[in-house]
Amino acid sequence: MIVTRFAPSPTGFMHIGNLRTALYSYLLAKSQGGKFILRIEDTDQVRLVEGATDVIINTLAQTGIDYDEGPGVGGEHGPYVQSQRLSIYKEYAEKLVKSGHAYYCFCTPERLESLKDDKGIGGYDGHCRNLSQDEIQQNLAEGKPFVIRQRMPDEGSTSYVDEVYGEVSIDNSELRDQIMIKADGFPTYNFCHVVDDHLMGVTHVVRGNEYLTSTPKYCLLYDAFGWERPHYVHLPLLMGKDADGNVSKLSKRHGAVSFQDLVNDGYLPEAIVNYIALLGWAPKDTQEFFTMDELKANFGMDGLSKSPAVFDYEKLRWFNAEYIKRLSEEEYNAKALPILDALCPDSVNKVKLAALLHTRISAFCEISDQVQFVVNRLGMTADLYTNKKNKTTPELCRTILEETLPLLEAVEDWNNDCLFAVLKQYAADTERKAGAVMWAVRIAVARQGITPGGATELMEVFGKEESIARIRLAISELSA
DSSP states (O other), X not given: OOEEEEOOOOSSSOBHHHXXXXXXXXXXXXXXXXXXXXXXXXXXXXXXXXXXXXXXXXXXXXXXXXXXXXXXXXXXXXXXXXXXXXXXXXXXXXXXXXXXXXXXXXXXXXXXXXXOOTTSOOOOOOTTTTOOHHHHHHHHHTTOOOEEEXXXXXXXXXXEEETTTEEEEEEGGGOOOOEEEOTTSOBOHHHHHHHHHHHTTXXXXXXXXXXXXXXXXXXXXXXXXXXXOOEEEEEOOEEEEOTTSOEEEOOGGXXXXXXXXXXXXXOOHHHHXXXXXXXXBOOSSSOOOXXXXXXXHHOOGGGBOSSOEEEOHHHHHHHHHHHHHHSOHHHHHHHHHHHHHXXXXXXXXXHHHHHHXXXXXXXXXXXXXXXXXXXXXXXXXXGGGOBTTTTBOHHHHHHHHHHHHHHHHTOSSOSHHHHHHHHHHHHHHHTOOHHHHHHHHHHHHHOSSOOSSOHXXXXXXXXXXXXXXXXXXXXXXXXX
């Protein structure tokens, strides 16, 4: 059975790139009836952020990525938090020391610093590689701090086959003797993830292609233990587009780069997942919209790309707009009405206003800007009343407003249908174009040119008192 895992470090919010890795790892397993594991890699204690593990778990829950084993779920391979597995790593590191594939290194930080060049770049020189057993025992007896390093081969090369990029090979002379266990007893990622992947039965390792050239080191660890290597699936880089059109690795300068930032900006988790699924993977047909079940049914490694994928915020906005349109009235109102409640006075018909905005926003964060004309009586110029199609002028609009005001004041049942009927009848009685009448009233009430609804719809939103007050204000302005 295929087994994949997602092993993030709890160092903050879930980056879009990490979420894509989790999604692809999950889909790879589920598309073949396999198992998906969540493991928290918290051995870098300096970078830990309090509450970040909960953020990871909550993000997976929000996106519908359910794991078969992991924190809070359990499983036969626990614990699933690396800081709770320190004795396991020590045991396996000692095995490599005994077999000669690793060794104790007693070099001081000062000595290691002295190996760096003027640019601060340096590599370990193998100083402790060939210490005698007597020297090692004496250093240990004296309590000298030490790390355990992996002993790299002196000659030859190490190769492996990646499922996306094909064969990858590196000369062993380029590999430095990496640290496996640090002086504080904590393992490094380079060591503990190999141990965990083997013990947890991981068959396919999915991660970003920044690990392409370091994977030979991990292959050598598998070989040293006599373990079967997993299949490696390295994903293309995730890029962002700069203002000048150039692309570079996705970062905060491109916009929101964490899942939670996007959710806070009003993007739907389903839309985010759908869009991210297409950043580096191409379905076999032209389908663009996928539910999670459809992604499970369609995902395959043969659709993965080697080329970098560009995170296009405009494309995400388009996806999100389509997902918002597909929300039921109940689902949509659950998200939109709390925003409108916080912005608009009680006199506003917020349910009607929400309905007008339903197909006009691409993210819920846009609602605030969209309703500023409702919240405030915006300043405006008389030229807004000029419309070539309806042949309106400020003078004509003033006349229309003056003549319709008493008719509107007499309306008792203040709703769209009744208001529309009154204005339509006025147009017929005065032989004016209905479009001209509606234009004059809409501009007077909204005080801006582009609105999410027509004249009578907006008057229903504002209510009678505010609508009448705005029309009177417009007449006063046009008469000045």
